[in-house]
Amino acid sequence: MATWVYPFLAFAKAFGLAICLVLLRGLLWLVNLLVFAPPFDPLGKIPGPAGSFFESHFEGAGNPQESPKAYAAWRKAHGNTFRFQGFGKHDYRLMTFDFRAIAHIFTSTTYEKPWQTRSYLSRMIGNGIFSMEGHEHKVQRKVISPAFSAQAVKGVSPIFAQKADQLCDIWDSQVDAASQSQNIVVNVAHWFSRTTFDIIGLSGFNYNFDSLADESEPIHLAFRRMFRTLDKGIGPRDIVELYFPILRTIWPSEDGKIIKQSLKEIEDVGQTFISEKKANVQVQQGSHQKDILSLLIKSNLSLDSSARLSDKDLLDQCTTFLLAGSDSSSVAMSWALHLLATHPDIQRRLYAEIQVSIKASKNSEDYDSDASDDSGFAEDPKFKHEASIHSGRASFIEAIQSMPYLDGVVREALRLYPPVHSTIRVATQDDEIPLSEPISVSGEFTTSVKIRKGSFIHIPIEGINGCEALWGADAQEFNPLRWSKLPKAVTNGFPGLGSLMSFGYGPHACLGFQFTASEIKTVLATVVSRFEFSPADDVKINKYNCIITRPFVEGCWKDGAQLPLKIRRRN
Numbered sequence: 001m002a003t004w005v006y007p008f009l010a011f012a013k014a015f016g017l018a019i020c021l022v023l024l025r026g027l028l029w030l031v032n033l034l035v036f037a038p039p040f041d042p043l044g045k046i047p048g049p050a051g052s053f054f055e056s057h058f059e060g061a062g063n064p065q066e067s068p069k070a071y072a073a074w075r076k077a078h079g080n081t082f083r084f085q086g087f088g089k090h091d092y093r094l095m096t097f098d099f100r101a102i103a104h105i106f107t108s109t110t111y112e113k114p115w116q117t118r119s120y121l122s123r124m125i126g127n128g129i130f131s132m133e134g135h136e137h138k139v140q141r142k143v144i145s146p147a148f149s150a151q152a153v154k155g156v157s158p159i160f161a162q163k164a165d166q167l168c169d170i171w172d173s174q175v176d177a178a179s180q181s182q183n184i185v186v187n188v189a190h191w192f193s194r195t196t197f198d199i200i201g202l203s204g205f206n207y208n209f210d211s212l213a214d215e216s217e218p219i220h221l222a223f224r225r226m227f228r229t230l231d232k233g234i235g236p237r238d239i240v241e242l243y244f245p246i247l248r249t250i251w252p253s254e255d256g257k258i259i260k261q262s263l264k265e266i267e268d269v270g271q272t273f274i275s276e277k278k279a280n281v282q283v284q285q286g287s288h289q290k291d292i293l294s295l296l297i298k299s300n301l302s303l304d305s306s307a308r309l310s311d312k313d314l315l316d317q318c319t320t321f322l323l324a325g326s327d328s329s330s331v332a333m334s335w336a337l338h339l340l341a342t343h344p345d346i347q348r349r350l351y352a353e354i355q356v357s358i359k360a361s362k363n364s365e366d367y368d369s370d371a372s373d374d375s376g377f378a379e380d381p382k383f384k385h386e387a388s389i390h391s392g393r394a395s396f397i398e399a400i401q402s403m404p405y406l407d408g409v410v411r412e413a414l415r416l417y418p419p420v421h422s423t424i425r426v427a428t429q430d431d432e433i434p435l436s437e438p439i440s441v442s443g444e445f446t447t448s449v450k451i452r453k454g455s456f457i458h459i460p461i462e463g464i465n466g467c468e469a470l471w472g473a474d475a476q477e478f479n480p481l482r483w484s485k486l487p488k489a490v491t492n493g494f495p496g497l498g499s500l501m502s503f504g505y506g507p508h509a510c511l512g513f514q515f516t517a518s519e520i521k522t523v524l525a526t527v528v529s530r531f532e533f534s535p536a537d538d539v540k541i542n543k544y545n546c547i548i549t550r551p552f553v554e555g556c557w558k559d560g561a562q563l564p565l566k567i568r569r570r571n
């Protein structure tokens with residue numbers, strides 16, 4: 001053999017050996033995962049639904065069309081805390097409806113959002129606070145929180161009403177155009193998506209996208225294109241990409257290209273906002289500005305320079321607010337209107353409450369005619385939308401926040417149709433979770449569950465919101481009056497914001513809670529004051545969950561999220 005061949009042979013041998021070692025390591029990992037580790041998993045000992053070796057219970061745990069039935073069956077058979085199978089018997093996961101356990105999981109530093117969830121989210125909305133854990137999360141939360149205070153929300157609330165009025169004017173003109181009929185059908189999911197996008201544009205960045213008026217508004221279209229890719233659900237390719245993110249660069253999928261391009265368009269506009277706001281805040285000219293980004297920049301500048309967020313961090317927060325903030329609110333409004341349309345008696349009662357409030361506000365206008373809007377937005381030339389609100393309207397907007405029946409309607413809608421169906425945490429070390437109700441482990445009762453590092457825990461947000469043991473036998477019914485006297489089981493240490501699981505709990509609980517509550521109330525009160533809503537003929541609405549639980553028309557899956565409702569102008 002020629003001598004020059006030897007180095008090649010040696011290289012081929014070394015390469016072959018390296019491949020064998022990698023394969024062997026993979027094989028050992030797999031055998032350990034499937035055979036050796038499961039018997040030592042303490043979750044294997046606690047009761048839960050039966051399943052074959054590779055059977056998965058994800059469908060029952062995460063599909064909102066299936067989960068109410070599955071949760072009821074699992075709780076009946078195993079109690080409030082049980083295990084279920086993720087990808088198979090080797091992947092036991094914990095699900096709990098036990099308040100003590102939930103409070104522990106949400107507040108202990110042992111539990112984090114799994115890196116898989118954070119990586120999946122950050123691909124869509126950047127590395128904002130949603131994807132952060134530990135010290136970085138704490139720092140970001142400290143800087144962001146002042147921008148969501150009650151006072152900050154009050155400052156931006158006139159915008160909610162302006163955009164709701166604009167939406168109603170558009171529907172009004174559509175009713176006028178359809179001269180033959182008093183009823184028209186509108187896809188409220190489509191219109192609320194535009195409304196909340198414009199609201200977050202103005203309240204978040206003092207910028208009017210005006211996607212309500214301009215259906216071709218490029219940033220809203222980029223945002224919709226990106227979220228449309230989500231409707232396809234998480235497929236095998238998404239899972240492979242999570243573990244091998246390099247694939248996204250060397251062999252990007254069509255959806256991957258859409259997401260990347262859309263995010264770039266959104267980030268470009270976000271970067272412009274940051275540069276403008278920073279310049280404003282730094283020269284003190286913009287110190288009166290009340291948009292979230294200006295408050296965030298002010299809060300950031302008030303910190304020691306070593307503790308401040310970088311411009312890239314600020315940009316990631318912009319995409320987070322724009323995408324996460326507007327989408328969840330619009331979905332919540334759509335579900336609330338779906339419930340009102342399917343419960344005409346409740347809609348009538350809500351309308352009556354609104355009428356009383358409007359009358360009272362009109363009376364106040366008589367002696368309050370000089371009152372003006374003090375939101376601070378009118379003074380900025382870039383604020384393109386009409387900002388002034390007449391005094392009667394201003395006092396109505398204020399009254400909206402304290403209407404008890406409206407409050408019950410909104411809470412009840414968020415209870416029955418929480419936009420976030422469930423959330424997952426992973427144990428970063430071995431732990432023992434305390435329970436308020438004992439469970440049987442190997443025939444003995446215990447008041448805690450042992451959990452090993454790496455185990456996943458599912459918090460069934462929708463399940464807890466609709467649990468009969470907490471809310472009573474009518475838990476699945478839409479009953480706004482229940483909020484005037486909550487059952488003891490709910491008032492006793494419920495681990496959620498506003499006695500709901502819908503906004504999470506603990507250090508990761510929703511920062512936009514007050515913002516979105518005020519926004520949903522204002523938009524609902526406005527549209528119900530001007531239109532009557534009823535279900536569209538021959539349409540069945542289904543739920544689909546991928547990050548957010550959206551409405552779909554049965555049989556029209558390909559058309560994306562839709563909620564068609566009949567609207568009729570009120571006299």
Ligand code: HEM
Nearest residue numbers: 325328329332419420423502503504508509510511512516
């Ligand atoms: C109906 C509307 C909304 C719902 C149902 C909702 C729900 C939630 C939930 C469940 C979480 C916690 C997730 C977890 O722990 O796994 C969360 C976090 C968060 N939400 Fe909301 N949200 C809504 C609206 C908003 C709005 C309008 C904003 C901002 C404009 C916002 C900003 C945030 C932020 C920044 C976090 C992350 C907090 C952290 O990790 O520290 N949300 N939201």
